[in-house]
Structures are given as structure tokens and as C-alpha cells.
Amino acid sequence: MRWMSEQCAFAVEAYFSNNHSYVAVQRAFHTHFGIKPRGPVPDRKSIVLWVENFRTTGSVVKTSSGQQRTIMMPENVEEVRQLILRSPRCSAHKHAVALDISHRSMCRILHEHLHFHPYKMVVVQELLPHDFQNRVTACETLLETLPPDALVFFSDEAHFHISGYVNKQNMCYWSGNNPRELHERPLHSDKVTVWCALLRVGVTGPYFFEEDNHAVTINSQRFVDMIKNFFEPALEKMHLGNVWFQQDGAMAHTARASMTVLRAKFPGRLISLRGDILWAAHSPYLTPCGSFYGDTSRQRFLNIAPQTCFS
Template sequence: MKITCGYFIYLFIFFRIFFYSLTAIKMFYKNGDSLTAAQREFRRFYNLGRHGAVPSKHAIKYWFNNFEETGSALKKKPTGRPRSARTPQNIDVVRESVLRSPRRSIRKQAAAVEMSRESVHRILTLDLKFHPYKLQIVQQLRENDYQLRLEYCQQMITNINNDDEFLSKLWMSDEAHFHLTGYVNKQNYRYWADTNPNEVHERPLRTSKVTVWCAVSLHGIIGPYFFENEQGILVTVTANRYMEMLQSFVTPELNNFPHVQETWCQQDGATSHTARQSLEAVRELFGNRVISRFGNVPWPPRSPDLSSKVYTTRPRTLDELKQRIQEEIHSIPAEMLQRVTLYLLYQ
């Protein structure tokens, strides 16, 4: 057998790619399946310079997928009909694993049953007809809440029927906490099942935050108002601070809108809103046109809040967070407020 120089070059390239691929796969596993971290560790392992050539993310992912599927970084040539992991036995194994732990990710399910992620995903979707249901965050209702909500709706319908302009005179208000770290990311939660389990997840968020008050109506928006002291530090919303906000901020703002003498106010049943002195301050502004706990129209407890687009670009400081809140509130078009009001009117 004649061995040429080209043959040695071929062997050298083959083994270099082989060892490079194994090293890249090892770094990928070692760094939590991060392609960027794998490239960084690869550069350190081979003592490459800052701008030294390393395998691309596509190459690392290609080698990793081959390794997961065949046990080899290099693609094996198919021999006859490809084998399938979707056997009746494997389908039963995956079903039992998912039923035991429906909140586990596909990666963890695959590790538990010692199968590839692709095979587990195919079995879940094609054979078991399971779906990854998203997390739902809802208010928990008590038994008496349903009747209170029904009575509130009936009273509101009566007010709308008695006054065609009732909704145009209504201001809906509330506070909200905006955490600097964002909110519960529902994209990270799945519940694998053949029918929707309507799972509810409660998760406290204890981070730096701001407390914001705002009111909306058909005619526009009042706010945002940040509850903070003179140094810009967050303060708790108390009855006295709520009264101060009504007198120093809401009253002058309200005079810029029509129907001031006939305006209705909605607020929830928070203690700072329903304390005796708070309700007295609210009634000084709105008379007997108060929708609230202990108000002229009782506001039902545990009513849902609106979500926000503040976190579409993640703020890094509290000042940036407040700026994003102001931008989003000021960007709400008047047409949207009108459409919301008309939608409520004709439902």
C-alpha cells in the first residue's frame, strides 16, 4: 500500500477536526449549554489569542447534535433505514415520565428517560399529542367574590342606562409596583399535558421597585405619580400620602378635563384608599360619585390589574424604570382610550 503525503494531510485534518469537536462539545456541556461560553473556554484551552479563530456557534451546535444523536461528533453515514426512538415502549416511558413531572423541561425529561431531546419532543407532540401550556397568572377568587362581582356589574349597567355620558365621566385609578428585575417570564414555564390543566403559579418578587399611581378616562390620563420622598426613595402608600397626592397632584390635573363637577372616581379597596380620612378626601373631590370599597358603588375585591409594556427594553436603574413608565403612559393614544370605553359600552 502506497502512502502519499496527501494521505497524511488528510489524517492530520481529520484528527484535528475530531479532537477540536470533542473539546468544543465538552466546553458546551461544562458551561451550561452556552455557545458563547463554550467558545470562550475553547480559546482558553488552546491558548488562542483574543482574536484567534475558534469554531463557530453553528459548528459547535452541529457537533453537539451529532453527538446527542449518534454518540459521535462526526455525522455517521446512514446504513439502510434510519432507526427511530418512537417505539411503543419509549412512548410509554415518556408518557409516564411526563405524567409524574409535567413541569419539567424537555431537556430534563430527555435526561430522565435517557433519550435525545428531539426524540422526546417528537413523542410528546406527534404520538402523545401533548402541548406545552403557558403559565397563567390570575387572581384567586373566593366564593363570595362572584356574587359581589355580579352586583357590581348590575349597578354599573344601571348607571350607564340612566346616563348616556356616564362612561365619559368615569376615571379609573390604581397603583402598581414595578420591579427593576421585571416580572414573571411566562415563556420559561410550560406544563406538558394532553388537555389544558389551567395551572396557576404564585411567585413573590422582592427586588428594587417603584410604586406608581395613574388614572385613565375617555378624555385622557392623569399621571404617573410616583410615591417617593424628597430624596426620590420609595415610600409606602399610606392614607396620609394618598390624601396628599389627591390634593396636590390630582385636583389641579382634574381641572384640565371636562365634566369636573360630575366626574366619577373608581379606586380599589386598598387600606390607604378606604381609610376614613382617605374617603373624606375622595368625596371632597367627587361627592357621591365614588366607586370603591365603602363607596357609593362597591368595588369588588381581587379585581384584575392591567399588564404593562414597560419591560420590552429592560431598565437597569430605578431612574430608567421611571422613565420607561412615563414614556409608555404618555404614548397611549387617545383613540385607544375611546375604543376601550366604547367596547365597554356595547358589551
């Protein structure tokens, strides 16, 4: 039962006035506050607590034994803000350790006082300052060099993991108990490597790089075999004229054996690193094969070369 300060003070006074008798305190409490028979009165434990508080603090009310909370003071909030601005990639836990405060307090400051929120980073191709100008130069060269009747094959390969991908952010399992569901996957999942070439009149491919029904790494020999045994027969069936071929600067593409075969097939019409028209490095978004990786990538591609790839 909660007692008022006046009642606690009377009980302490009665305790000292009645020769430290707890029973006498309870009887006096009955009479003074007009409590009915069998009504609630302070028990011995409560009276002892009030007396001890009075002896140690001079008050019957128990005072807080811990330090006053100062974590949310303006100077601490500003210190957290400066630390976050200096190292925005560190976790809240590391910042809390550095400032010697609890993780809970750190999160409260970040959310309630600073209104900061965690954002996930997206990994993209690193671009150097000169890469942007190289892209523009490559597009201008293509527009100036390619004749109006030119047909350009844009080629590339991609890896497709066949073990499946689970976005755990969108997975929920409602239950009264934790089902301990696990999604196990190997460290290096199985994948297939697929090559294709895009032309404004159609698609050549896909071609799977595999041996004995197992995916293999692309090297110059396998790339040459693909060109001779798959791409060249498909190209002959199409009966096209003034065909150009584009590829990026992957090592398998630009090896000596690969370049010899491609130059023989497309004399003076090879768009590649060390080709007849140089292809800018770090430029996957300039081709239809890589222009639709995402909205941001597509917009960057369309802003740089709207005519080169789709003409």
C-alpha cells in the first residue's frame, strides 16, 4: 500500500515517542488517522524502512541512490552528432563504446534527438573522374564513325546463381513459438555463365559456358570456341551486311587468340579495347545488355548515349 509523506512522518515520530515499539506505532496510527478496526496500517517492515531513511537522510522518503541521468543533455547529443558526422559508416554499437554510453541511449539519441536513420549501402562500379569523359568520347566516336546502315552486335555475359536467393527482409513466419527456420546455402553457390549478343533486329544466344553439364570459367580458348562454333554459324544464317561487333575489355575477350579471330571476322568493324574503335573502360551501362540493371543505371545510360545503343 502507498502511504503519504504525512503518514510516514507520523509513524517515525510515534516510533521514537513510544520507546521504539512497533505495536504502539500501529495503535497510534489507528487513533490519529481514524482508521476503522481491521483497517490497513503500516506493517513492521515499512516502519523500519521509514526509520532507517530518516536516520540516514533526514527524510522518511527514500531518495534515489544512483546518479542523475545526464545522457540526454544537449552537449552529449551534440557530441554524438559530431561523432556520427566524422564516421557515418561505423555502427551505433561502436559509437556507444567510444562514448562510454549504452547502446540503448545511443539509439535514443540518434532517433529521437538527431532524427538519424540507418541506410543500406549499394555496391556499384567505382568510377574515376576521367571515366565520365571517356564515356562521352566513346559515344561521340561511335556516332561519328558508324555508317547509317551499320548493324552493331552488343555482346556480354552474366552469371546466374541457381541455388536461389532469399530476401530475408521480406520473409515473415507468424507463430506462437520461434520455429527456428533456417535457409542454408553453400558458400560458393552453383551458377551458370550465359553469353548473348543483342542486335536491333534480334538476339543471338543464349550460349552457356559449361562442360559435362557443369559451369566453367570463361577463358580465351573457350571464348574462341564459342565465337567459331556458335556465333559465326548463327551470324551466317542471318545474312546481314555491314555488321559491327562490340565487347567489353574482359581478359578473355581481349586475349591475343580472341582478338585474332574477331579481327578476321570483323575487319575494321571491331568495337573493343584494342579494337578498331576503342570501348571506354567501366562502361557497362552504355550497352543494352547492361542498361537495365536498375533505374539509376538506366538513367545514367540514357543521359550519356541515347542514340548509340538503340539506333
